[in-house]
Amino acid sequence: MDPILKAVLTSWNWRVEIILVLALAGTVYIRGWRHLRRRTRGRQRPYRPGQPWPLSATWRLVSYLVGLVFITIALMSPIDVMSGQLFFMHMVQHLLLIMIAPPLLLIANPMAVMLWGLPDRLRRPVGQGFSRALHRDSNSRKLLRTITSPGVVWLLWVIVIVGWHDPDMYNAALRSDFVHDIEHISFFLVSMAYWWHVTGAGPRIHKQFGLLGRIIFVLAAIPPNMMTGVVLAFAENPIYAYYMDIPRIWNISVMTDQRISGVIMWIPGSMMYIIAALVLVSQLLGQEERKPNLPEKVWASDEALLAPGLKK
Amino acid sequence: MSIKVLLKNHHRPKRRLLAWLALALLLWGTAARAAWAHGGGTVHIAGEVAGPYRVTVWVAPNEVEAGKKLHFTVAVVRPENNQPVLDAQVMVQVTAVGDDTAVLSGPATTQQAVNKLFYEADFKAPQNPGEYQVQTRVSGSEGEGEVLFVLPIKPASGSNFLVIGLIGLVVIGGLGLLLNQRREPGRRAD
Numbered sequence: 160m161d162p163i164l165k166a167v168l169t170s171w172n173w174r175v176e177i178i179l180v181l182a183l184a185g186t187v188y189i190r191g192w193r194h195l196r197r198r199t200r201g202r203q204r205p206y207r208p209g210q211p212w213p214l215s216a217t218w219r220l221v222s223y224l225v226g227l228v229f230i231t232i233a234l235m236s237p238i239d240v241m242s243g244q245l246f247f248m249h250m251v252q253h254l255l256l257i258m259i260a261p262p263l264l265l266i267a268n269p270m271a272v273m274l275w276g277l278p279d280r281l282r283r284p285v286g287q288g289f290s291r292a293l294h295r296d297s298n299s300r301k302l303l304r305t306i307t308s309p310g311v312v313w314l315l316w317v318i319v320i321v322g323w324h325d326p327d328m329y330n331a332a333l334r335s336d337f338v339h340d341i342e343h344i345s346f347f348l349v350s351m352a353y354w355w356h357v358t359g360a361g362p363r364i365h366k367q368f369g370l371l372g373r374i375i376f377v378l379a380a381i382p383p384n385m386m387t388g389v390v391l392a393f394a395e396n397p398i399y400a401y402y403m404d405i406p407r408i409w410n411i412s413v414m415t416d417q418r419i420s421g422v423i424m425w426i427p428g429s430m431m432y433i434i435a436a437l438v439l440v441s442q443l444l445g446q447e448e449r450k451p452n453l454p455e456k457v458w459a460s461d462e463a464l465l466a467p468g469l470k471k
Numbered sequence: 472m473s474i475k476v477l478l479k480n481h482h483r484p485k486r487r488l489l490a491w492l493a494l495a496l497l498l499w500g501t502a503a504r505a506a507w508a509h510g511g512g513t514v515h516i517a518g519e520v521a522g523p524y525r526v527t528v529w530v531a532p533n534e535v536e537a538g539k540k541l542h543f544t545v546a547v548v549r550p551e552n553n554q555p556v557l558d559a560q561v562m563v564q565v566t567a568v569g570d571d572t573a574v575l576s577g578p579a580t581t582q583q584a585v586n587k588l589f590y591e592a593d594f595k596a597p598q599n600p601g602e603y604q605v606q607t608r609v610s611g612s613e614g615e616g617e618v619l620f621v622l623p624i625k626p627a628s629g630s631n632f633l634v635i636g637l638i639g640l641v642v643i644g645g646l647g648l649l650l651n652q653r654r655e656p657g658r659r660a661d
Contacts, residue, residue: 162557166587240586334513334533404517406527406546407553408588 163408170240177234181227188269191276192220209449219267226263229255234343243333244405246413250420256343257320257350258431265351265358293362304364309376312352317383319349324387326398333401353380357435370443377436381429388428392421512542515620521609522616524559525550528607536627541596544589545579547609557581559611561590568602568621579607600626 195215206212212219232238233255242249274286292299305311322328323342332342356365357373368376397403397413407413457463512531519526527546535541543563547556565575579592597603603624608617 163555163588166555166557166581170585170587172585244586244588336531401514404514404527406518406525406548406555406588408555410553 167237167241167408170237172235172240174235177231181231184269184273185224185227187273187276188223188267189220189276191272191274192223194275195272208445214268214272219272222263223267223269223272226260226267229260229263230347233260244402244408245411246399246402246416247419247423250423252343253346254423254428254431256346258428261347261350261354262358262435265354265360268360270361289362293364300364307352307355308365309356309368312349312356313376313379316349316353316380319345321383321387324391326400329399330401333399357439370439370446374436374439374443377432377439380432384432385425385429388421388423388425390421392418392425394421512544515605515622516607516618518548519618520550520616521547521607521618523550523613524548524556524609524611524616525553526607526609526616526618528605528618528620530605530622535596535622535624537596537600537624538598538627539596541575541594543579543592543594543605543607544584544586545591545607545609546589547611549613555588556611557588559590559609561592562608562610563592563594564606564608565594565597565603565622566606567597567599568604574603596624600624 192215195213199213199215206216233252238248238252238255242252274282274289277285291297293303294300323332323346328342332339356368357377359367359373391398394417397417399417402413402416407416411419458467512529513533514527514529516526516528524547527548529544531542531544532540545561545563547559547561548554549556561579563575563577563579564573566573574597575594577592577594579590581587581590583593584591601624603622604619605622606617606619609615
């Protein structure tokens with residue numbers, strides 16, 4: 160094997176705080192999922208289109224664990240280590256934290272499952288704490304509803320995504336591990352809030368978005384993301400001075416690296432939202448499909464056959 | 472008793488808690504070294520010629536404080552193709568400006584590095600603040616060379632209030648939870 164490739168592949172940044180958090184999140188979810196599985200054993204109805212999937216569905220566990228694996232890859236694999244040397248690696252890392260891991264975690268509906276995964280002694284006080292904090296009349300619920308309303312979340316998301324691409328902010332993140340961690344945490348949290356509205360995961364404290372609303376919300380992420388990618392891809396000079404001082408590998412110049420990063424953010428980055436929108440469109444069409452048929456006298460009249468949709 | 476057996480024992484919560492703590496410490500032990508040796512920091516030498524090589528040196532943290540951690544990252548490349556050199560010997564030596572006696576000295580290696588394309592070394596910064604000269608000597612099959620730069624070391628600042636605050640919050644949260652649990656049986660009796 161090429162020694163440089165070997166060196167890259169063996170560059171893992173094992174961070175105890177991340178390992179512990181991910182291990183804890185995984186353990187609690189698995190415990191909760193098994194608990195729910197045991198409770199519903201033999202009583203599960205077969206899935207019918209249009210009905211919500213049970214919390215203990217196998218795909219939810221798989222989705223959650225794959226989401227955790229993507230976070231592990233983003234924060235500890237060579238993608239993280241090389242992100243200080245290659246801008247496009249940094250971009251891939253951000254895509255994993257913003258567009259891949261959050262929806263995978265949220266479609267698993269983690270809050271409810273994880274509550275069931277807590278030890279018995281803890282479940283009661285934590286559950287009571289949540290019900291108090293999220294009670295219909297509580298101030299904390301009102302505050303949370305306001306700061307996580309779809310409009311505010313969209314605005315925060317744009318500020319965070321575009322703001323961290325400011326040269327001073329980005330260079331600061333590359334020069335300081337602490338700032339870099341803040342950058343990743345803010346990307347992840349704001350993306351979780353964004354995908355929360357799209358997936359409809361619990362706790363449901365907002366008025367439930369209809370499928371059409373969700374499609375529009377998902378597509379609203381594309382313009383700011385795409386514009387940032389286009390600016391990076393077509394810039395004529397290096398934007399981030401930090402990479403100019405760092406030795407290059409694989410003969411990838413600073414400008415080529417920057418263009419690749421811009422294209423990654425622009426095309427695969429936007430594709431993720433388009434894929435999500437397509438999934439929602441297919442759900443919307445399925446919903447239409449399940450509506451009861453119109454009585455024949457409504458659609459088979461002469462007027463309706465001659466000019467469908469035209470009302471008298 | 473093995474950790475596995477302890478974790479399986481559902482009737483002894485204290486032992487289970489101890490086992491989880493032991494597991495956490497074990498994880499900490501294996502991972503802490505790698506976390507300590509993470510790169511980053513400020514570039515002090517950018518692609519300067521050192522004999523047959525070009526060398527880049529950066530230091531973390533960005534502002535080094537007396538008696539606190541001091542981390543060097545060194546990249547060695549061949550000037551003709553800019554490809555990393557992975558089999559060189561790199562030695563870092565820190566001396567007070569105007570005094571040739573080495574205050575700190577040690578090898579930077581790829582084994583200590585998180586990014587295996589670089590050479591890294593960890594030290595504890597000198598106790599006395601002031602200006603220090605850092606000499607990075609690189610030797611390999613193609614020859615040897617060195618680069619020098621001056622590193623200012625600031626007086627040590629006070630405690631890290633952010634960390635203390637976070638630990639305080641965790642402790643208060645834990646105590647609150649404990650008190651809440653103790654109160655719980657009485658409430659049920661009502």
